Amino acid sequence: MRQTIILNVDDHEPNRYARSRLLIEAGYFVEEAGTGHDALKSVDACRPSLIMLDVNLPDINGFEVCRRIRENPHSAHTAVLQISASATSDFQRVTALDSGADAYLIEPVDAEVLLATVRALLRMRRAEEALQKSNAALQAANEALRLSNEDLQRFSYAASHDLQEPLRTISSFATLLHRGYRDKLDPEGGEFLTYIEKAASRMSLLVKDLLIYAQVGDQNAYAAKPVAIASVLLQAETNLEQSLAQAEAEVAHGELPTVLGNEGQLVQLFQNLIGNAVKYCALDHKPRVHIKAENHSGNEWLFAISDNGIGIAPDYQEVIFGAFKRLHGQDVPGTGIGLAICRRIVERHGGRIWVESSGVGHGATFFFTLQSCEN
Numbered sequence: 085m086r087q088t089i090i091l092n093v094d095d096h097e098p099n100r101y102a103r104s105r106l107l108i109e110a111g112y113f114v115e116e117a118g119t120g121h122d123a124l125k126s127v128d129a130c131r132p133s134l135i136m137l138d139v140n141l142p143d144i145n146g147f148e149v150c151r152r153i154r155e156n157p158h159s160a161h162t163a164v165l166q167i168s169a170s171a172t173s174d175f176q177r178v179t180a181l182d183s184g185a186d187a188y189l190i191e192p193v194d195a196e197v198l199l200a201t202v203r204a205l206l207r208m209r210r211a212e213e214a215l216q217k218s219n220a221a222l223q224a225a226n227e228a229l230r231l232s233n234e235d236l237q238r239f240s241y242a243a244s245h246d247l248q249e250p251l252r253t254i255s256s257f258a259t260l261l262h263r264g265y266r267d268k269l270d271p272e273g274g275e276f277l278t279y280i281e282k283a284a285s286r287m288s289l290l291v292k293d294l295l296i297y298a299q300v301g302d303q304n305a306y307a308a309k310p311v312a313i314a315s316v317l318l319q320a321e322t323n324l325e326q327s328l329a330q331a332e333a334e335v336a337h338g339e340l341p342t343v344l345g346n347e348g349q350l351v352q353l354f355q356n357l358i359g360n361a362v363k364y365c366a367l368d369h370k371p372r373v374h375i376k377a378e379n380h381s382g383n384e385w386l387f388a389i390s391d392n393g394i395g396i397a398p399d400y401q402e403v404i405f406g407a408f409k410r411l412h413g414q415d416v417p418g419t420g421i422g423l424a425i426c427r428r429i430v431e432r433h434g435g436r437i438w439v440e441s442s443g444v445g446h447g448a449t450f451f452f453t454l455q456s457c458e459n
């Protein structure tokens with residue numbers, strides 16, 4: 085293992101000698117310098133772990149030497165212990181620490197105190213180095229993750245985009261077949277055609293939702309600005325107009341704030357959650373949806389979208405946010421991507437989303453947080 089190098093800087097030779105002996109006896113490798121210039125040269129040449137720096141040097145003042153040590157990228161994080169016999173005032177102590185020293189001792193310094201201070205500073209430096217290493221590793225891992233996410237993003241976008249084209253062809257030829265040849269097919273042939281049409285429209289829904297899911301993940305498409313939730317809700321309700329009217333659903337809300345976010349994505353979020361509240365309604369009563377927002381911890385809004393629908397059993401309250409996770413068969417139309425899109429949108433906005441329900445038959449409340457504009 086490489087021996088720890090300490091650079092001992094002092095123009096007073098007997099002092100320098102005595103300290104070097106002490107350090108060598110304690111197991112350190114010691115380099116010496118008698119002037120500020122020599123000290124700065126040695127810093128580059130021997131890369132010490134700690135510099136013991138006398139304040140009164142004949143050429144450059146010790147405070148200035150310390151500042152230059154900090155400016156040098158090779159020694160910016162090297163531990164510096166300043167020692168002075170004359171600069172003993174609080175002001176000088178403050179100047180030393182402000183110019184980058186990690187500790188400041190005043191002569192006469194007891195040998196044990198000196199060695200204990202050296203050990204403490206080296207411990208601090210090692211901890212700092214370990215932290216830097218793990219930060220660098222973390223940054224590298226983050227970058228690799230970012231690149232692979234971008235790849236995946238591009239892939240899913242391209243895949244879902246390109247899938248639409250052949251799908252449109254299948255759908256339009258199935259429609260043509262239906263219109264022009266349905267009478268010529270026997271009952272079994274007609275049934276097969278219906279399967280093709282149904283599968284094509286289901287596939288089209290899946291591709292459309294996958295495309296939305298991929299787009300929500302696209303960092304470049306995300307631009308946050310103040311968004312009034314009242315306007316978001318209005319747009320979501322307009323998009324859901326038909327299903328709301330069909331189910332005779334009522335959507336009520338309290339006061340709604342302005343948040344920081346991406347308007348298009350927030351419309352999608354509200355639309356998916358309100359759409360589900362209506363879709364998963366109980367058979368015996370009309371859907372009633374209530375939206376509430378409350379200021380949570382100053383810079384966050386907590387939204388709650390409650391319904392009086394079929395509710396969700398506790399075991400499924402987490403899984404339903406995964407892509408393609410559905411609790412229903414094809415009797416209820418859907419792709420199982422809606423809530424995965426919601427989670428992606430909320431997380432993109434720096435928030436959290438979850439559901440609470442006392443179980444089947446008790447309605448459900450979807451909670452999510454969004455950043456307030458005052459951040």
Ligand code: ADP
Binds near residue numbers: 356391421422423448
């Ligand atoms: P989809 O509605 O297309 O199936 P989602 O991802 O939107 O997909 O929802 C996943 C599942 O979560 C649904 O299949 C449904 O079982 C359940 N779910 C979602 N919203 C509600 C709700 N408001 N009440 C009861 N169940 C719900």
